[in-house]
Amino acid sequence: MRVLLVEDDIALAEAVCGYLRAKAFVVDAVPSLAGARAALAGAQYAAILLDLHLGDGDGLALLPSIRMLKERPIVIVLTARDQVTDRIRGLDAGADDYLIKPYDPGELLARLRAAERRRSIGNAPLLQLGSIEIDLARDLVLRNGAPVLLTQKEWSLLRVMATRPDRIHTREVLQDALYGFDDGTDSNTLEVFISRLRRKLGRAHIQTLRGLGYRLAFSTTDE
Structure with a gap:
């Protein structure tokens, strides 16, 4: 399963990539919306792990273009924003799940697999x-x-x-x-x-x- 991680915290991105790769996922990591759009143009992903607070904009700005993909990937929002209104906004915009930072990598894996099963x-x-x-x-x-x-x-x-x-x-x-x-x-x-x-x-x-x-x-x- 190929996953795109959109995360501008380099240390966190490296930790998540290392954990998921050890669980047999293929993971590409980019730190920005621009990097995410370039990655989506060049490869097909089964899942996107999307930070919201990025240097070049709000991660939710990526969701309209994701919804237009022929094979729409699973989207799990990863963010420090813990308000209910933020979660509603993310889910209404098309995200499949929402995980609050700091999160346990085991919970991220469980959420990813659960979303994958819902699609199967x-x-x-x-x-x-x-x-x-x-x-x-x-x-x-x-x-x-x-x-x-x-x-x-x-x-x-x-x-x-x-x-x-x-x-x-x-x-x-x-x-x-x-x-x-x-x-x-x-x-x-x-x-x-x-x-x-x-x-x-x-x-x-x-x-x-x-x-x-x-x-x-x-x-x-x-x-």
Whole structure:
């Protein structure tokens, strides 16, 4: 899952990025509205963590352009403004959630996952693919009841597909889920991770649609 953090407190941004990256999220951080607009023009994000008090304006000024995106990301406002009127204003402007500073990173993670589940099919954190069970709430994958060990990149890729299992996910979307601004990539890297996931989950559970992308398959076999 690729996340854009819009935060002008450098120390806080580094701490949040480090925490979320350790939880298998891909995170880009920018300190301004201008940086956020440039990032949104160049990549597709599943979530935006948005500070309100920025050097070049109010973070809420970004919400109208976010609402116009074809694939609208989750927006969680992060701010020191703790008045009820401020929260109402943020939610009315289109934010999905609102978190008051200082906040615990564990609570931010829980809010992010909860918002993600609300966007997923059936609002359910559990997905059953034959003998494979994917638990988005606990970052857990089971195969025939036994845990499947995934790397952070493998989990990031699987999370995108499992959140919207009805959808064909293009190469571009999946690449965005794997890499941030500062990560170098090879042209065949995505195929490498898809191949690794197929070995761990069973080939039948990830379907290739040539020229379109990939999606999860609700197969009853583990071939």
